[in-house]
Amino acid sequence: MLRLEPRPAAPAWLELATPVMAVIATMIAGGVLFALMGFDPVAAVRTIFWDPLFGPAASYSRPQLLVKAGPLILIACGLAVGFRAGIWNIGAEGQYIVGGLCGAAVALAAYPAEGAWIFPAMVLAGAAGGWAWGMIPAMLRNWFGASEILVSLMLVYVAQRLAAWMAFGPMRNPEGFGMPGSRNLQQYPSAANPELVAGTGAHWGVVAAALAVVATWFLMSRHIRGFHIRAAGLAPRAARFAGVSPAALVAFCLGLSGALAGMAGLFEVAGPGGQIIDSFGSGYGFTAIIVAFLGRLHPLGILLAGLLLALTYIGGELAQLTLQLPAATVQVFQGMLLFFLLAFDTLTRFRIRSARAMA
Amino acid sequence: MNRRTLLASAAALALPALLPGARARAQTPATPVPAGETLKVGFIYVGPVGDGGWSYQHDLGRKAIEAEYGDRVETTFIESVPEGADAERALTQLALAGNTLIFATSFGFMDAVINTARKFPNVKFEHATGYKRADNVATYDARFYEGRAVIGTIAGRMTKSNKIGYIGSFPIPEVIQGINSSFIHARKVNPGVEMKVVWAYSWFDPAKEADAAAALIAEGVDVILQHTDSTAPLAKAQEAGVIGFGQASDMANFKPTPRVSSIIDNWAPYYIRRVGQILDGTWTSHGVWLGIGDGEVEIGEITEAVPAEVKAEAEALKAQIASKAYHPFTGPLKKQDGSDWLAEGAVATDEELSSMNFFVEGIAAQIPS
Amino acid sequence: MILDVTTLLLLISAATPILFAALGEVIVERAGVLNLGVEGLMIVGALAGFAAAHATGSTALGFAVAAVAGAGLAMIFAVLTQMLLTNQVATGLALTLFGLGLTAMFGKPYEGIKAPPVPAGPLGVNAMIWLGLALVPLIWLGLNRTRAGLILRGVGENHDAAHALGYKVRAVRIAAIAAGGALAGMGGAYISIAIVLQWTEGMTAGAGWIALAIVVFAGWNPWGALAGAWLFGGVTVLQLRLQAAGVAVPVQLLSMAPYLATILVLVLISARQTYARGGGGTAPGSLGRPFHALR
Known part of the structure; x- marks a missing residue:
């Protein structure tokens, strides 16, 4: 019988090695799965993990990694701060949607006016929308003790229906022949969030994601608030004695992660997405939870994890294209990747000992 | 002019040159595909091919192309493509992979098709049920009514x-x-x-x-x-x-x-015809709305x-x-x-x-x- | 008349898949485990159940296999969260992704095939609906009136205390996760075998997430789960019936209602817990927290 024994501190090499081990294990397990399905496992794994970076069309797909990873990283940075404090916002998807709706609302209200103020106002509205949507579970937890996990999750469904209602109702494009969906903001210069430097894929959302990585790193490792957050996550009671107000922390973490998710939604609707459609929330908020864990709740880890997940999305498309691998492969891959990472993570937190030796 | 629009237009001008696929096939619109050369035809579907309905029927159309033209064509598809940013990337990937005719089979792909078509003037796009067209973007729809x-x-x-x-x-x-x-x-x-x-x-x-x-x-x-x-x-x-x-x-x-x-929904006759027109160099952009008489809407x-x-x-x-x-x-x-x-x-x-x-x-x- | 026996029957049938899944999750959460992978469990049950029913011609066998498949997939979650102490939120999400992807890959051969008919039971209502209804009091009795239920609740309320009393926290939780997986699998199979009569990928279309909402609405009580399943099923059925009767209803706004009601219920439950101390229907004390025995 094996048993787990907690380690005081994981060795640094192990912290770095486990994500790599998880990726390798996913490749092996994925390869076995592909072989069972009658595909060439080596070609499949190479197409998903190698070709987007170095394949024939890599000059296009590399920048696309940024487009796909940008919102994931931006959202995950905010979530990780809360997760560190033991505050579980799993409703980032809803905050992303509401942020997108609020930002788009500013643009649609301003249409067809042009002005340099419009885009900054949209960013503010997006962040405010996400913040407000995140503050609902925060306040309900602070006032009534309601679980923020469950309230934030419920609010995802509400936001999804809100988006559908907007796409068919108030935000429907009056020139769209009665079809659902708002005006396309890409075609509205003052509101558009275009690629900033040609061929890089980087739009303002990618810039914001990069800033978020730096800012959350600073917050968590150099700022007293970050210390409070880590303290609250590790030893809630001790943190309270040290003068950390749990209510303020809940409001801060949910507000921050909500605002970042809302901004991600806004950058997406004004940029790559272009318009509010009924299926506007396409799962970034949930995938960002995976990114946060994959990145071990560390800003730099999140950066890498976001890029890795983006790689599986784009590689999955390439694998469909070249190998006729079904689209669902990506989901299986992401699921397995997370399973393996979480499992290997145990190695960093615990030592595995034989129970008999202990006795 | 603000900075963002300046950058945007610069990006629009510069992009095609950067893309390898854009020059891969320098083919003028009215040139037939020479015998012995394979025409690559791509599809994007909004749902899985196994939905038993909309995307499934489009995929039957794709298979009909393969059955009709055999070695002269090679088809690929990307399924379950969300509408929005992902659609544009999927279309671009298809174009970069050398597909010179691409069918986008959902209304929600409309703006993505137009954007991609601008980047790849030599690739022909066929967009189902949309209303935006260009020299290299045709639309087609069925008179389900x-x-x-x-x-x-x-x-x-x-x-x-x-x-x-x-x-x-x-x-x-x-x-x-x-x-x-x-x-x-x-x-x-x-x-x-x-x-x-x-x-x-x-x-x-x-x-x-x-x-x-x-x-x-x-x-x-x-x-x-x-x-x-x-x-x-x-x-x-x-x-x-x-x-x-x-x-x-x-x-x-x-x-x-x-x-x-x-x-x-029988898309096969239209798909076969349009692929044929690419092969013999007579493809032009149009917007068509076909019905029972054209075999596109069938009564089982x-x-x-x-x-x-x-x-x-x-x-x-x-x-x-x-x-x-x-x-x-x-x-x-x-x-x-x-x-x-x-x-x-x-x-x-x-x-x-x-x-x-x-x-x-x-x-x-x-x-x- | 909209509120009649027909509506009631429709509602009960529409509520059956989410009732099964919610009852399963009640057991899991009462043991102190939050499994967000219900959607993944349901879809695996939907495929496995359909495949078995198709192969054997027996819908009863189909549901049995769905239960086994749901419990089997749930074991991945159990091993990860209970043996390897992984984060339950992340593991549950991964389970959903994995289940949806896996069934889409392996379900291809079953597309376009019809399921054998489900035999009608007493009062023209099939056996699964009766089973779902019967499980409500059974699970309630099991949780509240048996020793096993007491241990399960104790583990969920305070795993350290339960451990100190000598109960096997990990074993109890693994058993609860298996039971929850089995019920979610049967709920999923109800969709493929009894409602749609076919397999198509992604056919659960979010039912698993609704089941999670219902558990909260239910205040972790089986009777509440029944009420919640009927509320969620009822809103859908009612808005469709109103539409069919020619009444214009704001569909999206109406479909938000059950979720808002769930939040309201959660707030009321939590407020009672916070301010009044005690009373039933509260969130299990150890919900979502990993348990690690130091000795």
Whole structure:
């Protein structure tokens, strides 16, 4: 019988090695799965993990990694701060949607006016929308003790229906022949969030994601608030004695992660997405939870994890294209990747000992 | 001019040069594909090919291309592509992979198609059900309402309770045309008929569609028409002993009843023709809206559950529509609010139909706004 | 008339898949485990159940296999969260992704095939609906009136205390996760075998997430789960029936209602817990927290 024994501190090499081990294990397990399905496992794994970076069309797909990873990283940075404090916002998807709706609302209200103020106002509205949507579970937890996990999750469904209602109702494009969906903001210069430097894929959302990585790193490792957050996550009671107000922390973490998710939604609707459609929330908020864990709740880890997940999305498309691998492969891959990472993570937190030796 | 728009236009100018695929095939529009060279044709689907409905039928069209042209073509597809940013990337990937003809098979891909087409002037795009075109972007759509007229006729004859149910997906012109067309023709053969409409707000949600069918049956409906893609309404119909029709695909599993006939999206003839035009260098952009006469909308086998004279009547109507002798929206017709729409003998224009947002007189349901 | 026996029957049928899944999750959460992978469990049950029913011609066998498959997939979650102490939120999400992807890959051969008919039971209502209804009092009795239920609740309320009393926290939780997986699998199979009669990928269309909402609405009580399933099923059925009767209903706004009601219920439950101390229907004390025995 094996048993787990907690380690005081994981060795640094192990912290770095486990994500790599998880990726390798996913490749092996994925390869076995592909072989069972009658595909060439080596070609499949190479197409998903190698070709987007170095394949024939890599000059296009590399920048696309940024487009796909940008919102994931931006959202995950905010979530990780809360997760560190033991505050579980799993409703980032809803905050992303509401942020997108609020930002788009500013643009649609301003249409067809042009002005340099419009885009900054949209960013503010997006962040405010996400913040407000995140503050609902925060306040309900602070006032009534309601679980923020469950309230934030419920609010995802509400936001999804809100988006559908907007796409068919108030935000429907009056020139769209009665079809659902708002005006396309890409075609509205003052509101558009275009690629900033040609061929890089980087739009303002990618810039914001990069800033978020730096800012959350600073917050968590150099700022007293970050210390409070880590303290609250590790030893809630001790943190309270040290003068950390749990209510303020809940409001801060949910507000921050909500605002970042809302901004991600806004950058997406004004940029790559272009318009509010009924299926506007396409799962970034949930995938960002995976990114946060994959990145071990560390800003730099999140950066890498976001890029890795983006790689599986784009590689999955390439694998469909070249190998006729079904689209669902990506989901299986992401699921397995997370399973393996979480499992290997145990190695960093615990030592595995034989129970008999202990006795 | 602000900085962002400056950067944007710079990006638009610079992008094609950066993309390897953009120069891979420097082919002028009217050059045939030489014998021995393979034409690569790409598809993007909004759903999985296994949805048994919309995307499945487009994939049958893709397979028909392969069957028709054999070694001369090579087809690939990307399935379950979300509308929005992912669609543009999927289209670009297809173009970069050397596909010179790309079919984008959902309305929501429209802006993505236009954007991608701008980056790849030598690649031809075919966009289903959209309204934006360019020199290298053609659009195509099916006159589903023609098939609905035939099905509506059968429904009007078959109902004993004089109540027909219609499961709509979304309140958009295509679906509204279908509801109007089937109602007009059901009333034509059965003046006492009523139409009940339920919106599922989904193209594909089996459980919701089943509930919608059950709600209609509870209202006394004994014939169900559906404009959603799953077989769940037919399953419910079978349970309740009422009848229905296959949608998008034939849904032959439910023959001979409850599925008494079906309306099939047959994209194969159009796809084969357009690929042929690329091969011989005669492809040009257009916007077409094809119907029964072109073989794009098919009426599946009318089973023995339908009396012979009703079947004959339905087939006669189908023949008239196919030969263009009859248009399903021919006046006199009034709108739901009682105002005049089409005068005696007048025929609805395509423009009117493609933005249709009203029910015709006699339908009691409301279009949600 | 909209509120009649027909509506009630429709509602009960529409509520059956989410009732099964919610009852399963009640057991899991009462043991102190939050499994967000219900959607993944349901879809695996939907495919496995359909495949078995198709192969054997027996829908009863189909549901049995769905239960086994759901429990089997749930074991991945159990091993990860209970043996390897992984984060339950992340593991549950991964389970959903994995289940959806796996069934889409392996379900291809079953597309376009029809399921054998489900035999009608007493009063024209099939056996699964009866089983779902019967499980409500059974699970309630099991949780509240048996020793096993007491241990399960104790583990969920305070795993350290339960451990100190000598109960096997990990074993109890693994058993609860298996039971929850089995019930979610049967709920999923109800969609493929009894409602749609076909397999198509992604056919659960979010039912698993609704089941999670219902558990909260239910205040972790089986009777509440029944009420919640009927509320969620009822809103859908009612809005469809209103539409069918020609009443214009704001569908999206109406469909938000059950979720808002769930939040309201959660707030009321939590407020009672916070301010009044005690009373039933509270969130299990150890919900979502990993348990690690130091000795």
